[in-house]
Amino acid sequence: MKAMLTGFAAILVIALGANLLLQQAGFASHEKLSGSAVRLDVEK
Amino acid sequence: MRVLFWLLVCLTMGLPVTAQTTADRSSTGGAQTLADIMARQNGEDVDDTFRRDNTGDPSQAATADQQLGTRGGISDPEFWRALRYGSADVRVSAGGEVATVLVQDGGMSWLAFRAGPLRQYGGWLLLGTLALLAVFYLLRGKIRINGDRTGRTVTRFKAIERFGHWLVAGSFILLGLTGLITLFGRVLIAPYLGKEVNATLLELSKWVHNNVAWAFIVGLVIIFVMWVAHNFPSRTDLVWIAQAGGIIGSKHPPAKKFNAGQKVIFWSVILFGASISITGVSLLFPYELPLFAKSFAIANDIGLSGLLGLGELPAALAPQEEMQLAQLWHAILAFVLMAIIVAHIYIGSIGMEGAYDAMGSGEVDEVWAKQHHSLWLEDIQQGQKAKIAPSSDASPAD
Numbered sequence: 001m002k003a004m005l006t007g008f009a010a011i012l013v014i015a016l017g018a019n020l021l022l023q024q025a026g027f028a029s030h031e032k033l034s035g036s037a038v039r040l041d042v043e044k
Numbered sequence: 045m046r047v048l049f050w051l052l053v054c055l056t057m058g059l060p061v062t063a064q065t066t067a068d069r070s071s072t073g074g075a076q077t078l079a080d081i082m083a084r085q086n087g088e089d090v091d092d093t094f095r096r097d098n099t100g101d102p103s104q105a106a107t108a109d110q111q112l113g114t115r116g117g118i119s120d121p122e123f124w125r126a127l128r129y130g131s132a133d134v135r136v137s138a139g140g141e142v143a144t145v146l147v148q149d150g151g152m153s154w155l156a157f158r159a160g161p162l163r164q165y166g167g168w169l170l171l172g173t174l175a176l177l178a179v180f181y182l183l184r185g186k187i188r189i190n191g192d193r194t195g196r197t198v199t200r201f202k203a204i205e206r207f208g209h210w211l212v213a214g215s216f217i218l219l220g221l222t223g224l225i226t227l228f229g230r231v232l233i234a235p236y237l238g239k240e241v242n243a244t245l246l247e248l249s250k251w252v253h254n255n256v257a258w259a260f261i262v263g264l265v266i267i268f269v270m271w272v273a274h275n276f277p278s279r280t281d282l283v284w285i286a287q288a289g290g291i292i293g294s295k296h297p298p299a300k301k302f303n304a305g306q307k308v309i310f311w312s313v314i315l316f317g318a319s320i321s322i323t324g325v326s327l328l329f330p331y332e333l334p335l336f337a338k339s340f341a342i343a344n345d346i347g348l349s350g351l352l353g354l355g356e357l358p359a360a361l362a363p364q365e366e367m368q369l370a371q372l373w374h375a376i377l378a379f380v381l382m383a384i385i386v387a388h389i390y391i392g393s394i395g396m397e398g399a400y401d402a403m404g405s406g407e408v409d410e411v412w413a414k415q416h417h418s419l420w421l422e423d424i425q426q427g428q429k430a431k432i433a434p435s436s437d438a439s440p441a442d
Contacts, residue, residue, distance in 0.1 A: 007210030
């Protein structure tokens with residue numbers, strides 16, 4: 001049971017870490033495919 | 045596998061893989077006829093080369109001082125046709141190759157396949173698997189341990205093995221559910237719970253799917269490294285298969301650490317999981333990791349596509365087509381793997397007494413081990429004896 005919960009906790013940690021890294025990687029669609037002239041409801 | 049996928053797409057979408065007969069279009073001066081339009085609307089194959097290739101001829105252009113001479117021998121319809129079929133020489137100052145595709149014809153096929161056969165066959169595959177398991181449960185019931193438990197246990201899986209398993213399992217369930225929401229939300233959630241609920245679920249699903257994917261990949265590597273040595277086919281598997289794994293009847297065929305059924309699950313997870321992961325990463329970084337044109341070119345070169353009767357596969361694809369094929373392949377394999385895993389979850393939980401202990405506490409009763417993995421238990425017990433034996437023979441001076 002402990003191994004299962006550790007596995008689930010690792011999923012959460014990896015997902016949060018991946019989110020942080022991917023945000024900085026600059027591969028979001030709005031970063032890749034639009035410029036400053038495009039009005040999108042996202043922070044650029 | 046991608047070649048197989050291409051075959052599936054061709055068959056399902058009815059792409060023109062068969063020879064076309066030349067139609068008489070003299071009544072329209074070579075333009076499409078009512079018969080062409082009707083055929084297309086009926087979903088029949090229409091050889092569109094008479095339009096696709098009709099994009100003007102600069103070598104026949106009038107000189108610049110003559111009427112329309114400055115158009116370079118290409119009329120407006122011819123120019124738009126070239127744009128529509130992706131053969132126009134488009135040059136862009138920003139956006140790269142992706143931005144040169146102004147009209148992407150394959151997008152409609154992708155959309156139709158995704159909204160049609162993918163949802164239908166994928167959905168029925170999962171529901172069919174659940175129904176089969178329900179019927180099996182009603183007929184066979186829970187596979188019980190024969191006799192009483194001894195109370196003596198053996199360690200079936202160490203903590204690190206269980207950690208790897210649950211890392212893959214937990215992430216796969218999250219990825220499966222969020223993938224299903226993404227594919228079916230529009231038809232199964234929005235009409236009943238509203239578009240707002242669907243939109244919120246989609247946004248959440250996208251976040252989970254994009255980020256939990258990495259945990260799945262890490263888990264996949266861990267279980268591969270830990271278990272690959274135990275999953276090579278062996279002669280014992282033939283006996284196990286011959287007796288249908290003991291699932292039908294009351295016999296318990298001998299098995300090592302993993303029986304033939306578990307090996308099938310293992311290799312399905314590894315191979316399908318790897319292909320799903322690779323296409324998933326390709327989708328996470330759009331247009332950066334195109335996979336299919338290259339794979340098709342290799343299949344053409346080694347003669348695989350010809351061997352399978354697929355002819356020449358397209359070795360040049362628009363960047364958008366790469367993403368569309370990656371999405372479909374990703375989803376098709378995911379459906380197959382989900383169906384396999386549903387069966388795996390069944391047998392590891394309500395389907396078999398004592399099976400969950402192996403991945404829960406890691407300790408299984410000796411009777412269970414003897415009935416389901418007798419050769420493995422013998423190995424373990426011999427190993428334990430071997431450990432004890434030298435110490436009992438040894439004198440203190442040793």
